Amino acid sequence: MNTGPFEVWKEDVEPALISKMEEFHQFGYTSVKKEDIWALAMKKLQKQEVSLRIHALVxxxxxxxxRDYMNDVxxxxxxxxxxxxxxETALGELLEDIETGSSSDRHLT
Known part of the structure; x- marks a missing residue:
């Protein structure tokens, strides 16, 4: 589905975007911006067959x-x-580093 028609309503649904952003911030996800929420909503709408109505966007x-946001990230x-x-070059270099143990000083803690 083409989400282009929803772009016209971006300003109209800004209160919903702000509300969702504030909700995420309350749960500690303070780096989430309105644009992130908008982009994620557009991705979700592309996967669904929805009517081109503002209530579907909201x-x-x-x-x-x-969970949706973290999955996307x-x-x-x-x-x-x-x-x-x-x-292949980058992969080869990575494998070489692993084999030679040059990356053994890195810890996964």
């Missing part, structure tokens, strides 16, 4: 959970780290 924003992190090691 519902998508208000039903976002911290985790997936983005995995994709970023995978892209760093996507080339």
């Amino acid at each position: 519902q998508a924003v208000m039903h976002l959970s911290i 985790t997936i983005a992190s995995y994709k970023e780290s995978a892209s760093l090691y996507s080339s």
